[in-house]
Each structure stands twice: as C-alpha cells, then as structure tokens.
Amino acid sequence: MCLAIPARVVELLPDDMARVSIDGVVQTASLAFVEGVGIGDYIVLHVGYALARIDEEEAQRTLKLLQEAAMFGAPA
Amino acid sequence: MKHLDEYRDGGLARGLAARIHSEAKPGRAYAFMEFCGGHTHAVSRYGVQDILPENIRLIHGPGCPVCVLPIGRIDQAIELAKNPEITLCVYGDLMRVPGSNGASLTKAKAGGADIRMIYSTLDAISVAEREPQREIVFFAIGFETTTPPTAMAIRLAQKKRLRNFSVFCNHVLTPAAMRQILETSDPQSLPLDGFIGPAHVSTIIGTAPYDAFAGEFRKPIVIAGFEPLDVVQAILMLVRQVNDGRAEAENEYIRAVTPDGNRIAQAEIADIFELRESFEWRGLGEIPKSALRLREAYRDYDAERRFSMERRVARDNPACECGAILRGVKQPRDCKLFGTACTPETPMGACMVSSEGSCAAYWAYGRFRASQRRAAE
Numbered sequence: 440m441c442l443a444i445p446a447r448v449v450e451l452l453p454d455d456m457a458r459v460s461i462d463g464v465v466q467t468a469s470l471a472f473v474e475g476v477g478i479g480d481y482i483v484l485h486v487g488y489a490l491a492r493i494d495e496e497e498a499q500r501t502l503k504l505l506q507e508a509a510m511f512g513a514p515a
Numbered sequence: 516m517k518h519l520d521e522y523r524d525g526g527l528a529r530g531l532a533a534r535i536h537s538e539a540k541p542g543r544a545y546a547f548m549e550f551c552g553g554h555t556h557a558v559s560r561y562g563v564q565d566i567l568p569e570n571i572r573l574i575h576g577p578g579c580p581v582c583v584l585p586i587g588r589i590d591q592a593i594e595l596a597k598n599p600e601i602t603l604c605v606y607g608d609l610m611r612v613p614g615s616n617g618a619s620l621t622k623a624k625a626g627g628a629d630i631r632m633i634y635s636t637l638d639a640i641s642v643a644e645r646e647p648q649r650e651i652v653f654f655a656i657g658f659e660t661t662t663p664p665t666a667m668a669i670r671l672a673q674k675k676r677l678r679n680f681s682v683f684c685n686h687v688l689t690p691a692a693m694r695q696i697l698e699t700s701d702p703q704s705l706p707l708d709g710f711i712g713p714a715h716v717s718t719i720i721g722t723a724p725y726d727a728f729a730g731e732f733r734k735p736i737v738i739a740g741f742e743p744l745d746v747v748q749a750i751l752m753l754v755r756q757v758n759d760g761r762a763e764a765e766n767e768y769i770r771a772v773t774p775d776g777n778r779i780a781q782a783e784i785a786d787i788f789e790l791r792e793s794f795e796w797r798g799l800g801e802i803p804k805s806a807l808r809l810r811e812a813y814r815d816y817d818a819e820r821r822f823s824m825e826r827r828v829a830r831d832n833p834a835c836e837c838g839a840i841l842r843g844v845k846q847p848r849d850c851k852l853f854g855t856a857c858t859p860e861t862p863m864g865a866c867m868v869s870s871e872g873s874c875a876a877y878w879a880y881g882r883f884r885a886s887q888r889r890a891a892e
Contacts, residue, residue, distance in 0.1 A: 442553055490715060491771045493518055508534050509528075
C-alpha cells in the first residue's frame with residue numbers, strides 16, 4: 440500500500456499535473472504536494488501523486504556511503 | 516530504472532553483508548523489527564535474511580494497512596456497496612480481503628454491487644464527475660503515505676462542488692502503532708533492539724517524529740528505503756548504534772526523506788482530518804489516537820456521517836494467527852492454516868491477501884528456503 444516508485448517528469452501540465460515516465464511508460468500524475476519540480480527531475484510516485492522530489496545529491500551521497508561500506512567489508 | 520537498479524546490486528549487497536559480519540558481535544543477539552510491509556517484501560524477495568549473520572534476526576512488523584484493518588470495517592464497506600445508490604471505489608488490494616462469513620468485496624461485486632477498482636483517488640473524482648446521479652464513496656485506507664491523496668480528492672470535490680462524493684475513512688498513523696508495540700510488547704516473547712523505520716510514510720511526516728521514540732524507549736530507529744541495499748545499509752547502521760550504546764533516529768533514505776517531511780501534505784491533512792479518540796487495529800487491538808476522521812467542516816464528504824453505518828464487531832477465524840504475526844511474536848510458518856487452508860488463492864487472513872503481508876511474502880519466497888533448510892537437516 441505504501442509502495443511508491445521513482446518517476447521522471449517529462450512534461451508539466453496545467454493544474455499542478457504532469458506527465459511522468461516510469462522506465463519509458465508515461466502517465467499523468469499530480470504535483471500538488473511538491474514544490475519546484477521541473478522537467479527531468481525524479482519524484483517518488485504513489486497512486487498518481489508525487490510525494491517527494493528525489494534529491495540527486497543525496498542519492499549520490501548514499502551510493503558513495505554504500506560503496507565505501509561494501510569495499511571495506513569485502514574480503515581481501 | 517534510475518534510482519532503483521543502483522539499490523539492487525548484488526555485489527554491493529555482499530560487500531555490505533561482509534561488513535555487517537565483521538561488525539556484529541558474535542556474543543550477542545540482535546533483533547530488529549522492520550515496521551513496513553514494503554521492507555518485509557524486500558527482505559523476502561531479495562533474501563536479505565540469508566546474507567546476515569545468524570545472530571541478527573529480522574521481525575516483521577504490522578506496517579501493512581490491509582492487514583491491520585479489522586474485519587468489521589471490511590463488513591461495513593461491503594454493506595455500503597450493497598446500497599443500490601452507491602458506487603464504491605477501492606484500491607485493488609482490498610478486493611479479496613475476507614470479511615465475516617467468507618464475504619469479500621470481490622464476491623459482493625460478483626453479486627451485483629457496484630464496486631470499482633481504482634489506481635488513484637483522481638479516478639474516483641472522475642467517476643463522481645461523470646456519474647452525478649450515483650453516490651460515489653471512496654474506501655480510504657492506508658498510513659500517512661496514502662492519506663494526502665485522499666485529502667486531495669476531498670479538496671478537489673470541494674473545488675468542483677461535487678455533491679455526490681464521500682470518503683469512508685480508515686487512515687491510520689504509524690507513530691501510534693510503533694508506540695503501542697513498544698509499550699505493550701513483552702521483552703521475553705519479543706526482544707527488540709531497534710527498528711527499520713518507514714520509507715514513504717517518512718516522506719510525509721519527516722524524521723522528527725521518531726526522535727522522541729528513540730529517546731523515550733531507548734531504541735535505535737533507522738529510516739530506510741524499500742530497496743534491498745537500503746535495508747542492508749539500515750541494518751549495518753542499527754548494528755553500529757547497538758554496539759555504541761546509542762539510541763537515535765537516523766535516516767538512510769536521505770534522497771527522499773527530510774527532517775520536516777512534506778509540509779504541503781501535512782497542512783492539507785491537518786485541515787481536513789482530525790484524530791479519532793481510538794481505533795481498532797487487527798492484531799494490536801484498540802489504540803488511542805491512532806487514526807483519522809474527517810473534521811466537522813468536511814462532514815458532507817464523510818461517508819460515516821452521510822450514510823447510516825452500524826459499527827460492527829467481527830471475529831477473526833480462531834485458527835488464523837494474523838494477530839500474533841502482526842505483533843511480531845509469531846512467524847507465518849507457526850500458523851496451522853499457512854500454506855494449507857490459507858494460500859493467496861484462498862486467503863483466510865489479511866496477511867495472505869496483501870502482497871506486503873508477511874504470509875504472502877513467505878508464501879511467494881520464504882517457504883522454498885524453509886523447505887531447503889529442512890531437507891539439508
């Protein structure tokens with residue numbers, strides 16, 4: 440029920456709506472709950488609504504942390 | 516898909532697991548509850564438990580809205596749908612949830628009730644606009660993640676002056692359930708060293724609400740995304756907190772969750788909804804201030820005020836262990852019905868219906884592992 444997936448904004452529509460792409464599958468979604476989202480941004484999509492904007496910098500930071508932890512833990 | 520594939524990398528998962536093996540202390544046991552069904556699903560599907568050291572145990576929590584909805588509320592929804600004036604709009608997950616005496620929304624629909632599966636509350640609004648002669652009721656369930664879309668539907672109905680749209684509200688609150696587990700669980704039957712905290716619920720409520728728990732109950736919480744590497748990284752962070760004697764609310768899912776959460780959604784929810792004094796949760800019982808209802812100003816959109824609805828008390832199948840499984844004190848394989856009378860095709864309990872339910876996750880992925888283990892022994 441709480442499942443949500445990343446989607447990329449491909450077109451802004453009137454009334455806080457947008458067309459978003461989920462791995463190439465395009466659908467309309469509401470951007471009413473997020474501010475400052477533009478074309479090319481990724482959002483967390485849940486039952487037709489964007490709940491949050493995915494922060495690219497924080498995503499990179501998370502991946503870097505994962506890689507560092509995984510490297511250190513890898514058997515020599 | 517960007518922002519998904521990176522967090523499903525097997526090589527990184529093995530590296531992280533090796534790191535957990537090196538940091539977890541062999542002399543002690545670690546028990547972490549993943550609150551959300553989304554995490555339970557990721558743990559089962561990607562075999563996360565298999566790459567962890569034996570002394571780290573994951574306990575499945577009650578974070579599956581379909582699973583915690585009491586049978587009485589399903590019965591009420593079926594009653595509503597039988598009203599010939601009403602069109603009941605529901606999320607697909609609810610269709611097969613068993614009500615009393617083997618009833619379900621699927622069977623009610625087969626019997627002629629006007630029940631429509633929708634993907635989004637926006638679809639329910641479209642139905643209400645298209646069919647002004649029908650009473651459209653949206654069967655709203657879910658945690659904080661799913662509440663803003665319901666709020667938006669009510670806001671849209673108000674803007675569009677729709678007189679035929681209302682909501683049967685069953686929205687529940689995550690922090691209240693976590694508190695209930697912490698306050699009522701017996702450390703003997705349910706040892707808990709920390710929580711893997713909700714992913715998408717937290718996009719709405721932020722990380723701040725968890726700070727109080729971590730401090731008050733001295734339990735570490737790490738908010739994590741629903742992908743397998745998110746879960747494994749959160750487990751590493753929890754092991755570190757336990758080893759350091761810390762009890763903090765930390766955030767692994769920083770790419771989507773901020774300390775304050777989604778202020779726009781919070782404001783909309785606060786304007787439309789208020790706390791119920793108490794609400795029944797399947798498995799957890801009555802929990803004070805754990806659910807929402809519509810405020811008086813929005814009474815026209817409240818199906819419970821608009822239609823005469825009797826409160827129904829219904830009992831679970833006595834052999835069904837959903838309740839104990841939701842509290843984390845039993846595993847699906849401890850239930851006599853699991854895999855025999857109760858399968859996804861003929862679910863007896865809600866934990867088998869929802870794909871996020873522990874029983875459905877075990878059925879789809881875990882039972883093979885269990886039988887292989889038995890064969891090896």
